[in-house]
Amino acid sequence: MGKMLLAILSGILTALSMPGFLSGVLIWFSLIPLLKAMERKSPLWCGFLSFLYFYTHISISFYWVFPTLTENFPEVFGRFPGWVGGVVFFLMGIIEALPFLGFGILYGIFSKRVRRNPKLELFFVPSLYLLFEYLRGIGDLGFTGGRLSDALYKNVGIVQLASVGGTLLLVFIIVLVNTLFYILMRKRYFRLLYIFMVLGVIYTLDAVIGWYLPLPENGSAKxxxxxxxxxxxxxxxxxxxxxxxxxxxxxxxxxxxxxxxxxxxxxxxxxxxxxxxxxxxxxxxxxxxxxxxxxxxxxxxxxxxxxxxxxxxxxxxxxxxxxxxxxxxxxxxxxxxxxxxKALDYFDPGEKYTVFKIENFPPFSVQICF
CATH class of the missing domain: 3.60.110.10 (Carbon-nitrogen hydrolase)
Incomplete structure (x- = not known):
């Protein structure tokens, strides 16, 4: 029961770090309870804990989908009763969390080996997480909402790394830092000061990069x-x-x-x-x-x-x-x-992403929903 509560805690902390919730700072700690929960557990048990973590995270992060499915859709389209919308919300969480069943299973298989080498563990865990985060976003069921990198939306400096490796690079860094803190906390000589030092470096770099970002040379855009x-x-x-x-x-x-x-x-x-x-x-x-x-x-x-x-x-x-x-x-x-x-209609996917160009405005793109 205690292990399950730790996995749920990870999901809650991750959700609270998302835009519109509590604070993005939580993202640097949110996976530590999950990693602690999966210590010395069988692959299947690790898979379940990992699944539970992500199910909790996605259900809280997208809480607004629940009233949409149970109230708005039934009222507007009248195709199904509200209770069916509740079942669909439950199934949505399961579908989104399924890839992380694989993350937990593979973690459980290899964790004993990689724990012997902290340097290997430091790169194995974020690489494994990255693999299943990528898989979650591909195919007809692909969905990238609730990605860990969303928590960094206010960190203008750090976000610049997305121009190099996309949001998946940011996910890798977030999981790497969580893994580092988890490894440090296992040490007998662990001091909380170490975590503050790492966070200090991260946010100092974020501030410095943000400070030196080029500003518009002249003019303004309304x-x-x-x-x-x-x-x-x-x-x-x-x-x-x-x-x-x-x-x-x-x-x-x-x-x-x-x-x-x-x-x-x-x-x-x-x-x-x-x-x-x-x-x-x-x-x-x-x-x-x-x-x-x-x-x-x-x-x-x-x-x-x-x-x-x-x-x-x-x-x-x-x-x-x-x-x-x-x-x-x-x-x-x-x-x-x-x-x-189905809402208004089933659509065809667009063929490319667009960079809009308007005179006296910087180039920009737009996103529709996600």
Whole structure:
């Protein structure tokens, strides 16, 4: 029971380090209880503890999905009762945590050998974790939400390493530091000062790198995040005309700015309606660049964001990694029974990531949801 509580504690600490929770500092300690729990345990027991850790983490981190599945979806689409949404939330956690069953099993197989050599252990554990974090993100069920690197979103200096090895490099570093602290805590001569020294080095480097990041040479860019605050239960029933009127009202005093709307601000393909001309006129008359989200329904269906710069430009981004079950049905021959979870429609994945380029603005990209 004690081992299970340690695994659950790891999951809680990891979740509390995510954006919007407590503090990213917790990520440097969050895996230590899990590693302690897996000490001298059989591979299957280690697999279960690792699974329990990640299930706890993902369930807390994505707590907001629970009311979406049990209240919003049943109210809006009426395809299933609320209790079914609760079951689906439970299954979602299981699917996301399954790869870490493998992490725990392999850790249990090799841990006795690598523990004899702390240097080998220091690189074996993060490498093994990295492997299963990568596997979690590939395939039709691939999902990268809740990645350990999310906890570093405020650490501008450290995050620059993502330009070298992506977020997986950040994951490797986080697990390496956790493993280092775990090894140090096993030593008879362990002193808490060692941990503070390591953290001091990490955050000093973060501050120094952040301090020396290049600043814009001149000028400024005004960016406005526009949130219509339309409740989910009426979002799918509000007409395109009402949303356009709301957009016009919210932007009537804006000039010379980049306006960014949420994902699927419009629930219809506005490239085929009069809304397109109205937005182009607003953009031209007020010197506004508008990034607007809406689905497109042509030969292929995309969850897309498009740039309006006086006219609808050819710069757009169609979501590449679609949300399993909600935006795409993974492996239909297995999961066809879950097609009732479909939201607006099943989309096709975008073909590439887009770097938007606007005069007098730095190049930038956008993400749709995850």
């Amino acid at each position: 960016i406005v995040a526009l949130q219509p605050n339309v409740p989910v239960k009426v979002k799918y029933s509000v007409s395109e005309k009402e949303l356009l009127e709301k957009f016009t009202r919210l932007t009537q005093n804006l000039r010379n700015a980049l306006v960014v709307t949420p994902e699927a601000f419009f629930m219809t393909d506005i490239s085929r309606t009069n809304t397109k001309e109205v937005l182009e006129r607003i953009s031209s008359e007020r010197n506004l660049r508008i990034l607007v989200g809406f689905p497109t329904f042509g030969k292929k269906k995309y969850n897309q964001v498009s740039l309006i710069d006086g006219k609808f430009s050819n710069q757009h981004y169609a979501k590449v990694r679609l949300f399993p079950f909600v935006e795409k049905l993974p492996y239909p021959f297995i999961f066809r029974m879950f097609s009732f979870l």
